[in-house]
Amino acid sequence: MNGMAGVLRRGEMRDVMEKYVRPEKNPGTACSGCGLRLAHRKVLEAIDELGLGLGDVVWGTGIGCSGRQTFVTWKGDTFAGTHGRVYAMATGLRLALPPEKRLILTVGDGDAFTIGFLHLLNCARRNVDMTVVVFDNLGYQSTGGQYGVTTPLGSRTDSSPYGAWEPNWTQGGFDVLRILKEAGATFLARHTVLQGHEPVESLKRAIRNRGLSLVQLIYPCVTHYGAQALGTRDLAKIYDWFRDRTVESIDADSSDSFTTGIFHDAVGSRPEFAASMREFVASVQKEGNHG
Amino acid sequence: MKRTFDTGNAAITEGAILAGCRLFSGYPITPATEIAENMSRRLPQVGGFYLQAEDENAALHICNGGSIGGLKAMTATSGPGFILFADPFGWAVSSEIPVVIVNSQRVGPVSGITGAPGQGEFYFSRYLTHGGNYETIVLAPNSVQEAFCLTVRAFYLAERFRTPVTVLADQMVTDGWETLIIPETDEEFRGMGLESVPRRIHPGPEFYPASDAIDIPPVVLGHNTGAACSDWTPTDRGHDTEDVTWQHKHAWRLIHKIRNHRELIDESETWFLEDDPEIILVAYGTPSRVVQSAVRAARKEGLKVGGIRPISLWPFQDALFSRKASYLTVELNWDGQLVREVQRAAAPGSSVHFWGRCGELPSVRELLAAVRRLKEGKALERDGWRTEAW
Numbered sequence: 001m002n003g004m005a006g007v008l009r010r011g012e013m014r015d016v017m018e019k020y021v022r023p024e025k026n027p028g029t030a031c032s033g034c035g036l037r038l039a040h041r042k043v044l045e046a047i048d049e050l051g052l053g054l055g056d057v058v059w060g061t062g063i064g065c066s067g068r069q070t071f072v073t074w075k076g077d078t079f080a081g082t083h084g085r086v087y088a089m090a091t092g093l094r095l096a097l098p099p100e101k102r103l104i105l106t107v108g109d110g111d112a113f114t115i116g117f118l119h120l121l122n123c124a125r126r127n128v129d130m131t132v133v134v135f136d137n138l139g140y141q142s143t144g145g146q147y148g149v150t151t152p153l154g155s156r157t158d159s160s161p162y163g164a165w166e167p168n169w170t171q172g173g174f175d176v177l178r179i180l181k182e183a184g185a186t187f188l189a190r191h192t193v194l195q196g197h198e199p200v201e202s203l204k205r206a207i208r209n210r211g212l213s214l215v216q217l218i219y220p221c222v223t224h225y226g227a228q229a230l231g232t233r234d235l236a237k238i239y240d241w242f243r244d245r246t247v248e249s250i251d252a253d254s255s256d257s258f259t260t261g262i263f264h265d266a267v268g269s270r271p272e273f274a275a276s277m278r279e280f281v282a283s284v285q286k287e288g289n290h291g
Numbered sequence: 292m293k294r295t296f297d298t299g300n301a302a303i304t305e306g307a308i309l310a311g312c313r314l315f316s317g318y319p320i321t322p323a324t325e326i327a328e329n330m331s332r333r334l335p336q337v338g339g340f341y342l343q344a345e346d347e348n349a350a351l352h353i354c355n356g357g358s359i360g361g362l363k364a365m366t367a368t369s370g371p372g373f374i375l376f377a378d379p380f381g382w383a384v385s386s387e388i389p390v391v392i393v394n395s396q397r398v399g400p401v402s403g404i405t406g407a408p409g410q411g412e413f414y415f416s417r418y419l420t421h422g423g424n425y426e427t428i429v430l431a432p433n434s435v436q437e438a439f440c441l442t443v444r445a446f447y448l449a450e451r452f453r454t455p456v457t458v459l460a461d462q463m464v465t466d467g468w469e470t471l472i473i474p475e476t477d478e479e480f481r482g483m484g485l486e487s488v489p490r491r492i493h494p495g496p497e498f499y500p501a502s503d504a505i506d507i508p509p510v511v512l513g514h515n516t517g518a519a520c521s522d523w524t525p526t527d528r529g530h531d532t533e534d535v536t537w538q539h540k541h542a543w544r545l546i547h548k549i550r551n552h553r554e555l556i557d558e559s560e561t562w563f564l565e566d567d568p569e570i571i572l573v574a575y576g577t578p579s580r581v582v583q584s585a586v587r588a589a590r591k592e593g594l595k596v597g598g599i600r601p602i603s604l605w606p607f608q609d610a611l612f613s614r615k616a617s618y619l620t621v622e623l624n625w626d627g628q629l630v631r632e633v634q635r636a637a638a639p640g641s642s643v644h645f646w647g648r649c650g651e652l653p654s655v656r657e658l659l660a661a662v663r664r665l666k667e668g669k670a671l672e673r674d675g676w677r678t679e680a681w
Binding site: 025058068071076077078079080082085089091093094095096097098101118119122277281284 | 346356358360361520530
């Protein structure tokens with residue numbers, strides 16, 4: 001299959017963009033050839049296929065490429081958090097919002113898996129109803145290309161000029177999604193944006209879940225990861241590298257590949273935090289003053 | 292009226308609940324832990340949420356999140372937690388979101404002494420986040436009853452100004468036991484000079500106008516207003532921009548919505564200022580209680596002494612120091628903080644001096660001795676410190 005044809009269905013892109021994205025923020029801030037727009041579009045497609053309208057979703061963003069691409073793009077209610085703390089903010093917001101509102105956060109791999117990981121783990125522990133979509137560009141690209149915890153080992157970046165050697169959370173037997181599973185998340189999936197509709201299906205399942213969902217969407221960065229680690233800004237070559245590295249199995253060996261699919265589906269298996277909080281408060285009020 | 296005997300921690304809890312606080316998030320820390328404990332018991336009784344956070348940074352972010360969902364929210368901490376607020380405090384300042392922060396100051400820096408009073412965050416409470424370009428409101432109680440009243444006031448000002456408001460207490464105020472009077476009806480509430488405004492909802496999607504206007508409802512998400520809430524430099528649509536013109540408008544609004552409404556914020560107590568004082572003692576928080584006694588004792592000795600207690604610390608009340616005099620600040624720190632601001636504000640020709648200690652209060656006797664030395668033109672000394680250098 002020609003990967004380009006699979007991802008750039010422009011008519012469709014315009015449709016969900018026109019429906020949900022503020023016109024002045026379309027096409028957004030991403031570099032030419034960046035996979036972010038595809039990632040952004042996958043989320044919008046999932047929302048669209050679920051039949052959700054502007055009033056059904058509150059959209060939050062983090063910092064970095066993903067934050068700048070998606071911040072205040074949603075025509076409905078939207079907010080931007082501080083770097084790595086949007087999970088804590090969303091926890092407070094979740095307590096205030098009506099339960100039926102879907103809370104979607106689009107963040108980067110640095111935001112979710114490093115600076116914000118403590119807060120994300122605690123959201124998983126509590127099973128707070130939110131969908132975290134991690135737009136993973138394999139490192140810190142908005143600051144010019146430094147390695148992160150999803151950067152493949154050996155990658156040359158501006159902060160790993162001899163090749164990234166620090167253990168990461170995607171190779172060597174580690175998987176960041178396993179940590180989140182152990183912490184209590186109820187839906188976890190990983191895809192690349194070059195995969196056709198599978199990411200959209202996972203996103204739909206994630207958004208429907210009344211609990212902590214996280215979908216890791218790996219996408220190609222042309223300007224930094226491509227140029228620095230892959231030695232090319234040629235879109236076709238970069239996309240080929242991504243496709244060659246993608247395995248359509250979540251259980252496969254991840255030492256040289258992006259393992260993709262649904263990692264953990266425990267939808268409905270645990271009480272949701274805000275609902276439990278409301279039940280608890282109601283029970284205290286019903287039983288009277290314990291003062 | 293309900294008359295009780297309780298701690299400052301309990302007073303702050305009851306003040307917050309009466310002001311409409313329905314979300315508290317915090318992390319246990321001496322000496323503010325009892326605020327969290329009291330909240331965990333009281334909030335569910337009134338339909339509110341108590342949420343113990345993974346750290347103080349998360350705690351204030353959780354409060355911010357609750358606030359943009361429409362809940363009045365508060366957190367409480369002490370120095371080592373206060374430092375972790377830089378990030379969410381800045382977010383609330385720039386996003387213009389009401390939230391209340393309590394800091395019970397202890398001895399620092401860092402862990403210092405947990406269960407003793409300090410006053411090391413006078414400037415830090417003003418500059419709690421990076422980048423400047425904002426003004427902030429800080430209130431400083433010196434009693435259990437005032438801790439109650441100023442907590443109510445903090446919520447009131449936070450709503451009207453769409454900004455975080457800090458209650459800067461100290462360990463003795465929050466741990467101390469005193470008589471506490473709590474109003475039980477609206478009439479009693481108003482009779483005590485207390486005010487409250489409910490949360491209103493910004494109609495959106497336009498962002499706040501480029502003006503110093505207050506009483507504009509803050510952004511609340513979830514009402515399909517198309518509201519955008521963010522700490523990025525906003526345009527009138529709430530979008531981020533790298534344009535310095537919009538940044539200037541934003542900074543001007545953040546600074547002047549507060550500075551141009553000082554009459555709603557400024558609060559102080561003074562002693563013998565109209566009786567020709569030559570020496571004026573200055574203190575906030577618990578040390579001001581000793582200062583008040585020392586000023587009275589000095590007057591009995593025939594010394595021309597007065598006293599100033601700023602109740603609202605920030606914006607700083609320069610006008611209180613318009614009299615030419617010899618000022619002596621009494622602070623619970625060894626490095627001298629309030630003294631620097633007094634020196635800046637004092638009338639030309641004034642001399643400004645510092646008497647500091649940390650972890651324990653001065654005695655009236657010690658302050659009187661300092662006053663006499665000042666009167667005699669002698670240098671001040673403090674425990675083991677050869678001069679008052681600051």
